[in-house]
Amino acid sequence: MDFQVPENIQKMKDRVKKFVEEELEPISNQVEKEDKIPEEIVQKMRDMGLFGISIPKEYGGLGLGTLGECLIYEELSKTNACFRTRIGTNNGIGSQGILIDGTEEQKRKYLPKIASGEWTACFALTEPEAGSDAANIKTRAELKGDHFVLNGSKIFITNGDIADVATVFAVTDPEKKAKGGITAFIVEKTYPGFKVGKLEKKMGLRGSHTAELIFDNCIVPKENVIGGDKMIGYGFKTAMKVLDKGRLTMGACAMGTAQKLLELSVKFVKQRHQFGRPIANFQGIQFMLAELATEIYAARQMVYHAAWLRDKLGTSIIKEASMVKLFCTELANKAARIALEVHGGEGYIKGCPVERFYRDVRLTRIYEGTSEIQKLVIAREIFKEYN
Ligand SMILES: Cc1cc2nc3c(=O)[nH]c(=O)nc-3n(C[C@H](O)[C@H](O)[C@H](O)COP(=O)(O)OP(=O)(O)OC[C@H]3O[C@@H](n4cnc5c(N)ncnc54)[C@H](O)[C@@H]3O)c2cc1C
Incomplete structure (x- = not known):
């Protein structure tokens, strides 16, 4: 496996990171309150090409492949989850049936509108x-x-x-x-x-x-x-193929959120003083965050490897996609629990991003197949594999 991220993907990832920090995060709480993403932000997402990250260029997308989509989701998931969700169905479950199994005519008719964000x-x-x-x-x-x-x-x-x-x-x-x-x-x-x-x-x-x-x-x-x-x-087969990719990219989102929760936690424990010193000095706090950082490192390797496999092998990553979704979404929930733990009372108060992440990451363990369903898929695949 080549661990070098291609230059065009890295550039787009950096652009998205800036977009998240400068334009999305500052309005996260407003969007939470109003339950609506402002139209000018959706338009900026269209202008950046975010509705068609992995849709091939010939159908109007950026053509950055599964790895590109995962890396961009990793950044986009460090803020309010609704932003990623707005573009998520176009890049993923809403377009992939057409892209994977559609006729050429269907692809030409629908994908350019979906990739541009003109249509949701x-x-x-x-x-x-x-x-x-x-x-x-x-x-x-x-x-x-x-x-x-x-x-x-x-x-x-x-x-x-x-x-x-x-x-x-x-x-x-x-x-x-x-x-x-x-x-x-x-x-x-x-x-x-x-x-x-x-x-x-x-x-x-x-x-x-x-x-x-x-x-x-x-x-x-x-x-x-x-x-x-x-x-x-034969549409059920199409649905399952669509969900394979969805599960992998959902893992990338969960991993990005886990990383953000770790960063918020480290920052907080360094500045919060109790018993006359920063709570970062307490080994009980350090151990929780060290363990979390280690698991995020493992999660990131899983996501990148499975994405690389999919780009190389096509759609046959059933087992890996379920493993990634299971591991990363469970990890993101653990990260939210630890982040809330170290933030103490402040983590429970509305307006603190940890409070929002805590509620939002719970969903990642439910949709596109619950954790139990991922385990059933993994078990079925390993039983086939090891006779
Ligand atoms: C916010 C949100 C957005 C969604 N978006 C979409 C969407 O865009 N498109 C779409 O089609 N669907 C969507 N879904 C649906 C989602 O995929 C389902 O909710 C999910 O697959 C679980 O199904 P269920 O809710 O019926 O739970 P159930 O299937 O009733 O499961 C209930 C519990 O039983 C467990 N369980 C079920 N069967 C087994 C088993 N065999 N072994 C062990 N445990 C089992 C489950 O893991 C779960 O814990 C969305 C759901 C939500 C909440």
Whole structure:
């Protein structure tokens, strides 16, 4: 493995670091209060190309690959998580189905708009009765002439309320379900029968919205089956491929947040005095932070290595992506606990970034597959590997 970060990626990472420090962090608390990212900030993200970090240049993206996306997310996750989430569905779960399995025509039609941020994309898999057990979805798609008719609903859809286009998974053959009976569709918000339902009030991640999507006899042209006719029934595989990359990049986000929490903690313990000296002098404090720094170092190597593997090998990093998500998201939660611990009462008070990170990182262990689901995937893969 080459440990040298390519120059173009390093340059973009440095630009994002500056953007975070000078423009995003100063408005973090305002965004938290207003539950909204100012439009001029979204426009700056578009201008920087942040909506299409790893989308290939031929489809309008920056073409920085998975490693580039991970390094940029590492920086972007050192502030309010909603900023990364705003661009996250375009770079990740909202575009990847089209990029990985879409026809050339679908890629040319949708990816440039998604990569530029002109359109927002989302990913609609979860339903009231199908979360971890995603194969159990009930949303139905029936072929009627030259179009499919979709009926059902999706819940907890990130950016669902602002999305112009959604990757939607629906059952085309109830007998076969995930084994040849689930199809992935590209659904535009203007299609008849598509509606945004209720917006959730969440524990954290304010500034990013989570919506219900309703399909009430929603008309979707047949040519909007991801991958065309030959992919009818094979959408569940598309969903899993999309989630592999999502899990890896989610790990990168969690690792970046863990690093930020470590930095905040070190700064705080050096200036906070108790018993006549900085609390940084107490070995009990030092040990917690030393252990955390060591685990972050390990997490970073995992993220970079898995990203490098994906760029080199394509999509086959199922086990590694789950390992990265499991390790890094659990670590970020540990980092938040330690950061709160060393900040004492101040860490519990609104306005202190630690308080916000503590709530926001909890989500990383839930979406794109809970920690338990990552363990199931890893176990399945190692049982196949070591006979
Ligand atoms: C803010 C937010 C944003 C989201 N964004 C999106 C999105 O954009 N698109 C989308 O499609 N979905 C999205 N989701 C949904 C998310 O992916 C699911 O919430 C997640 O997969 C867990 O499903 P569930 O909530 O139904 O929990 P459940 O599946 O009901 O799980 C409940 C608990 O049981 C455990 N469990 C379940 N099965 C097993 C098992 N076999 N073995 C051991 N333990 C098990 C789980 O780990 C968990 O602890 C989002 C969720 C949230 C909260």
